[in-house]
Amino acid sequence: MATLCEGYTLCGLAPAQNRLCSGIRGIEEERDSDHVIVTDSTRSVTLYKVSDQKPLGSWTMRQGQTLTCPAVYNTKTKEYVAVSDNKVIRIWNENDVVLDKAFKATVSADVSMVLCAQGGEPVVLFQRGAVRLMDSLLSAPQQPIEEVLAQDEAIRWSTSIVAETQQLLIFTTELKGEHFFYLHRLNPNSVQKYRLEREEPGLSPLSFSASYKNKxxxxxxxxxxxxVYQSLISVRGPGAEEEAKLPQLPRSLLLSIPVGEELLEAASAIILDDAHVAVVGVPHPSAGPGKDYLCIWNTNFQTLQAGKEMAGKLYGQLWSFSNKFFIPHGKTLSVIPFACPQSSLASALGKLKQVKTEDSKLSVLVPSWNNILHGENVLPPKTVETKKSRTQRRTQSIPVLTTGQVLELIKTTPAEEVHKEVEGLLSRQDLQPFLGQMASILVSRSLADPGFYCSNTLALLVHTQCLCHSVCPDLLPLALEKKDYFLCQLCLQFFPDIPEAITCTCLKAFISLPDVDAEKLDLEPESVSFMETIISTERSQAGLQNGFSPTSCEKDTADSTSGQQTRGKDTKNAKKPPEPVCPFGVHKAALINEVLQTAYSDTFLLPHLKDLSSQHVILFLEYLQFLYLRYSQDAFPQKHGFRSPRLDQVMDWVCLLLDAHFTVLVMTPQAKGLLQNLQGFVKSQVRLFLELGQIEGSLQELDKMKTKEDMGQYSIEVIELY
Incomplete structure (x- = not known):
């Protein structure tokens, strides 16, 4: 699930004469992801190191001159390029102090933009639509520039893209309310033009964004x-028919953002990946009017996944480089890191191996979202019939029901009949577009009729790996209300978008569940097998893994005034530490493991963790301590096929609990020994990562070393790391 991290200020904004303008003309990435160049709307270009939040250099035009396009960085020559007063191209490097003394050349026509894609060469786009490579233009600056655009046709937006080995320049124009799209290929030189489809009368596009993938x-x-509309344009050259006429660019509605009664005025949308779009200057669906947000929308699920209210006025400007947003608002330019995990049901939900029983049917294969959204022609998923299903098919004399008939049937039919019909329908066809509707009907009926609850059918639908919490938000709370912990386990495994409040509710329910009742549950076999394995494993005395062993912990807590020999003797003669004991039973621990592996955001999870009682917190920390000790033993079998929490997940939950209940734990006598042990764990992990950092630094130094000349057939070289 996409997340927005805590942001920070990169620089302040100079007050502009026009309050609708932020004072920033453009932001471009420089040598790497940690350096950007910011061009203001008047005379200055500043280089910033983002992580340090400080400028490394600044260049200013003299009084009376104005920068008319954002500066770009040429990675091949390590030079900056900008245009002043529409016609003067200026080129300088980081060592130049006075911008007016750097190289400059005056061209014969007004320049609209200088563009330089990552890995490409600088390209000059003139205001009348002509395009020149920088090198060819500087060889004859006063060369005649042709007019490509019609009279009164103006460029509104432009960018440059490197598609494999081909460099492309794309831009949009406006003429008398009509908008056009140009695709200019530089090698070979050709232009392709499209007319953009009109929206409602009087509505012009607020922003454009482009990306390249798969030609x-x-x-x-x-x-x-x-x-928000999306159009796909092939980078292949147009045919003769396409050149002879002006085609309309096909488009599809990718996202419909609720904006309320008022239209957007200053907003922008950019593509993040195949499934995520960032939008700035839009209201939050759950917030009141008049508040502008930075939002990340998932276009596959049509859901808002992250939102952040921006203080001050927004100007409809947004840039994104290396998972960081750059957004001017109010009087500051902020940097907001973000994360967009891959949005794919096959990867996000395909984590559970199906239980193979004698009478079970193989689950329906999940097609990709592209097949559903874009209608790609693929073969339907194959299903395998068991002996029982073949017998049922031979003896069945009544006609099979359609999807619509089954949806109506489950509103009134008893649970056993519902399960039979849904199971039969799933075995015959792919129902992915209807599964959410089917689950919602079953949940609504279960909530309205206390005597009806179709547990097996709901588990069957979740097993298809085609549902998520957003599609049916009442499913998991219903399972908790009915104490259907097997269904809860499936939802925690398969739903990637469970809210943190629901996650904490599940955690409290699992911890409160008596072990006697938990052992009677029928849970997912592999999760139970994992817990049985680590509880029954004999302890290894010589083990040292993940930076921790009982011996190392004892050394950390030894008296600092004792001698090395005394410490070694005491350690040798010390009693064997007690065997770590799991505070929960096998089934109860298997349920809690599902919570440990659920996706969450620290900011949203911490307030709900504070609702846990001190007794539950201590029990949970004791269990996390048990897991850590087991993971730190060489004798622990690494069963990668099992669904089990990782060591970093265990440590993250330890930190979360300590942050949420630090005061309570310090004042609780029963937690004193536990906190001392956890301190030892943290020390061992810190020591491990420090050593890994030293190894990383050594490897980086080795990588930087230049290969020396061959000194002969035989030589010895000593590399000193420290």
């Missing part, structure tokens, strides 16, 4: 009514 350019267009 297609994806163009994103945001309108004031909140509609």
């Amino acid at each position: 297609y350019i994806s163009l994103l267009c945001l309108y004031p009514n909140g509609h």
